[in-house]
Amino acid sequence: MKEAINLLYKRRSIRKFTPQTVTEEQIETLLRAAMAAPMSNHKYLSELIVVTDRAMLDQLAETHRYTKMLKEATLCMIVCGEKANRAWEQDCAAATQNILLAATGLGLGSVWLGIHPNPDSVATVRGLLDIPDTYSPLCLIAIGYPAEYKDPSDRFDLARVHRGRW
Amino acid sequence: MKEAINLLYKRRSIRKFTPQTVTEEQIETLLRAAMAAPMSNHKYLSELIVVTDRAMLDQLAETHRYTKMLKEATLCMIVCGEKANRAWEQDCAAATQNILLAATGLGLGSVWLGIHPNPDSVATVRGLLDIPDTYSPLCLIAIGYPAEYKDPSDRFDLARVHRGRW
Numbered sequence: 001m002k003e004a005i006n007l008l009y010k011r012r013s014i015r016k017f018t019p020q021t022v023t024e025e026q027i028e029t030l031l032r033a034a035m036a037a038p039m040s041n042h043k044y045l046s047e048l049i050v051v052t053d054r055a056m057l058d059q060l061a062e063t064h065r066y067t068k069m070l071k072e073a074t075l076c077m078i079v080c081g082e083k084a085n086r087a088w089e090q091d092c093a094a095a096t097q098n099i100l101l102a103a104t105g106l107g108l109g110s111v112w113l114g115i116h117p118n119p120d121s122v123a124t125v126r127g128l129l130d131i132p133d134t135y136s137p138l139c140l141i142a143i144g145y146p147a148e149y150k151d152p153s154d155r156f157d158l159a160r161v162h163r164g165r166w
Numbered sequence: 167m168k169e170a171i172n173l174l175y176k177r178r179s180i181r182k183f184t185p186q187t188v189t190e191e192q193i194e195t196l197l198r199a200a201m202a203a204p205m206s207n208h209k210y211l212s213e214l215i216v217v218t219d220r221a222m223l224d225q226l227a228e229t230h231r232y233t234k235m236l237k238e239a240t241l242c243m244i245v246c247g248e249k250a251n252r253a254w255e256q257d258c259a260a261a262t263q264n265i266l267l268a269a270t271g272l273g274l275g276s277v278w279l280g281i282h283p284n285p286d287s288v289a290t291v292r293g294l295l296d297i298p299d300t301y302s303p304l305c306l307i308a309i310g311y312p313a314e315y316k317d318p319s320d321r322f323d324l325a326r327v328h329r330g331r332w
Contacts, residue, residue, distance in 0.1 A: 036319045
C-alpha cells in the first residue's frame with residue numbers, strides 16, 4: 001500500500017473541466033469513499049447530496065465568487081452534517097477529503113468550495129437544495145473530467161513542525 | 167491510481183499497538199501527507215506537533231477516557247489550527263485524515279482522538295504541549311505498529327444519499 005500514499009500528493013484543486021460526464025459507477029465509488037471516513041459519533045452520520053442536473057449546477061455556481069467553475073463541472077457533491085453533533089464539521093471535512101482523494105484515484109478533477117461558516121452561502125445552498133434547518137452543508141465539491149493538469153503537491157515545511165512540544 | 171482508492175477503505179481505527187517504534191522516515195511521510203491536504207486560506211497553515219517521548223505520551227493518555235491507548239502508541243501527532251482562520255477546524259480535519267491514510271499506507275495503525283471542542287481536553291493538551299492561545303489543537307492522533315486487525319470498512323448506505331436535492 002506504500003505507493004497508494006502518492007494519491008495524497010496527486011490530489012490537487014482542479015477548477016477546469018471537460019464536458020464529459022461522470023458515470024453512475026464513479027459516483028458510487030465517491031459515495032463509498034465518503035462513508036469510509038472516520039466518524040466522531042455513530043449517532044450522527046453525514047448526509048450526501050449528489051447533483052448532476054445542469055440547471056442546478058448553474059444555480060449553485062452563483063453561490064459566491066469562487067464557485068463559478070460549477071458551470072463547467074458535471075457533478076457536485078454536497079456533504080451535510082447534523083448540527084446537534086458538535087464535531088459535525090470535522091466529520092464532514094474528513095468525508096470531503098475522502099471524496100477528493102477517490103476522485104483523484106478515478107482520474108477525475110475536483111475542488112473543495114467552502115460554504116460553512118459563511119451565513120449567506122449556507123442560506124443560498126440550503127434554499128436551492130432544501131436542506132433541513134437541523135443540518136448544515138459544509139462545502140460544495142465540484143467534480144468532473146479535468147481540463148487542466150497540476151504536478152503533485154510538495155509543500156513540506158519543517159517550520160510548521162514542533163518536536164516534543166510547541 | 168484506481169487501486170489506491172482501497173487505502174480509504176483499509177483505514178480503520180486501530181487502538182492496540184505493539185512496542186515497535188515508528189521511524190524518522192515514517193514520521194516524515196506522515197508530515198508530508200498532512201501538508202498535502204487542501205487549505206482554505208494560504209495565510210493560515212496548520213501546525214503539527216510530534217510526540218515520541220514515552221513520559222509525554224503517558225501524560226497525553228490521561229486527557230480523557232478515550233485516549234488511554236496512548237500508553238501503548240509509540241507516536242502521537244497533534245494537528246493545530248490558528249483560531250483566526252474560521253475554517254481552521256476543516257483544514258485540520260483534512261490534514262488529520264491524510265495522516266491516518268498515510269499511516270495505513272505505511273502499515274501502521276492509527277486512531278483519531280477528538281479534543282476540540284471539549285474545553286477541558288483542549289486545556290489539558292494546550293498545557294502539556296505549550297500550545298499558544300491563538301491556536302487550538304483539533305485532535306490527538308495515536309500511531310504505532312498495529313496489534314489488532316480490522317477488515318476494510320463497508321458502510322455504504324443509500325439512505326444517506328439524496329439525488330438532485332435533499
